[in-house]
Amino acid sequence: MPELPESVVGDAQTSSFAWDLLTDLADVGNRMAGQAGERRGAERVIEAYEDAGLRNAGLDEFDIPGWWRGDSALSVSGPVEREYEGSHAVIALPGTPSGTVEAPVVDVGTGTYEEFEERSDELEGAIAMASSDTPESHDRWLHRMEKYSQAAEHGAVGFVFRNHIEGALPPTGEIGYHNRPGPIPAVGVSKEVGEQLARYAAAAEGTDDGGDEATTVTLDVDCRNEATTSVNAVADVGPETDEAVFLTAHVDSHDIADGANDNGAGSALVAEVGRLLKSVEDDLETRVHLVTFGAEETGLWGxxxxxxxxxxxxxxxxxxxxxxxxxxxxxxxxxxxxVMTEVFESVTDAFDAPLETGDTISPHGDQWAFVQEGVPAVMTSTTSEQSGRGWGHTHADTLDKLDSRDLRDVATLVAEAVFRFASADVETPHRSREEIQEDIPEGYVQELKTGGRWPYDE
Structure with a gap:
């Protein structure tokens, strides 16, 4: 049975509080880390905290390496002349340096380590192109940062990241993380543009070097890398205990999108769960600390x-x-x-709701900053039939893709789970850094080291 009173569950199922907040965050538009929209989004979250009656609501500022987008273009010369301009066709990837490069394109497929190795001799001085897809045979998702790093390590002078989902939408996403700016210019293009480039590259492979039929691609990337600040939006609910259960999300999104699902929804849920728990504050035995982080998309800085x-x-x-x-x-x-999985299983059982679980230690998401230190932390999301990120990290991550009923159901389940974590009946033991390091799957060790994100001394 649910432990939350029926009145709280009913409130969760009927309130428009979370959806109104999500709508406002989406309407901010560009919430890129370190830029004005991110702060406006965080301020709107603080307003929601205050409306919910939460205490200690405020902004916590910190320094980050900022990135501002300029105009980018990609042109093809040779037997076919094509020009791709505008953010609907080609976009710079955050963390890229500015620069112009001209070279042949080498298509490395999905960009696995094996595919890069197979074409290693061709990549020196070329522009590497990799899909956003990961082969079904692969044991884990391949991050774009790995593909970018592999391209640079194999001598490529530029990188093209092509979407594997149709719809003429170029994907964005950080490629530098804490190693900004990256070594070579990088852009994202749609599946359709990527297929065209792959076809031109395949045709060029049958020509003599330097021949009249040779195809080359010019990448022209304009952007700005400089220091700035980001903010976390914080508040508390429950007793004044030193210990706290953290409920978190990130408020920033990429500048090309409204960031509705990634991650306006998460920010709205944090505030909504805080509001719901306020009504049972006297029943909480541990403080719940709410944080909507800044600068997740650019390196988990918050x-x-x-x-x-x-x-x-x-x-x-x-x-x-x-x-x-x-x-x-x-x-x-x-x-x-x-233990955290068991709590969520008991919650979904109580509500007769579906639950998918995984126990792999993963470095993707804000929880990683805590997991790497042995602090119990879970990534909570929802499943869909879309491949990869779906609409995420594209212009199409907009409010119309979401359903307020889904938001209410997730808020109900998460509120119940956090209520249980904040009780004296649930203990979540910490682990040592050494234990976490030992249990990270080999593939993610490879990713972290390739991207310069390995947090442990060798």
Whole structure:
């Protein structure tokens, strides 16, 4: 049975509080890390915290490496002359440097390590192009940062990241993380443009080097890399305990999109769960600390700031929400913290709701800043039939893709779970850094080291 009173569950199922907040965040538009829209989004979250009667609501500022988009273009010369301009056709990837390069394109397929190795001799001085897809035979998702890093390590002078989902939408996404700016210019293009480039590249492979039929591509990337600041939006509900259950999401999104599901929905859910728990505040036995992080998309900066400025013994556990409104079917990645999975299983059982779980330690999402230190933390999202990120990281991550009923259902389940984590009946043991390091799958060790994100001393 649910532990929350029926009145709270009923409130969750009928209130427009979360959807109104999500709508306002989407209407901000560009919430790119370190830019004005991100701060406006965080301020709107603070307003929601205050409307919900939460205490200690405010902004926590920190420094980040900022990135501002300029205009980018891609042109093809040879037997076919094509020009791709405008953000609907070609977009720079955050973390890229400015620059212009001209070279032949080498298509490395899905950009696995094996595919890069197979075409290693051709990549020196070329522009590498890789799909956003990951082969079904692969044991884990391949991040674009790995593909970018592999391109640079194999001597490529530029990188093209092509969407594997049709719809003429170029994907964006960070390629530098904490190693900005990256070494070579990088852009995203749609599946359709990528298919054209792949066809031109395949045709060029049958020609003599330097011949009249040779096809070359010119990448022209304009952007700005400079220091700036980001903010976390924080508040508390429950008793004044030193220890706290953290409920988190990220408020920033990429500048080309409204960031409705990634991650306006998560930010709205954090505030909504805080509002629901306010009505049962006297029943909470542990403080719940709400944080909507800044600068997740560009390197988990807000999460790292929180993890580095909070004594770890004061963090009971972390429930992180990201991409949690694509459906009402909850997914929890436990990162090996089985007790947290068990709590969510008991919650979905109580509500007769579906739940998908995974226990692999994953470095993707704000929870990673805590997991790497041994702090119990889960990634909470929803499942859908879309491949990869779906509409995420494209112009199409808009409010019309989401359903307010899904948001209400997820809010109900997460509120119940956080209520249980904040009780004396649930203990979430921490682990040591050494134990976490030992249990990270080999593939993710490879990714973290390739991208310069490995947090442990060798």
């Amino acid at each position: 999460a790292y700031h929180a993890a580095e400025t909070t004594p770890h013994e004061e963090i009971e556990c972390v429930v992180n929400l990201d991409g949690a409104c694509s459906s009402r079917n909850l997914r929890v990645g436990s990162n090996g913290f089985e």
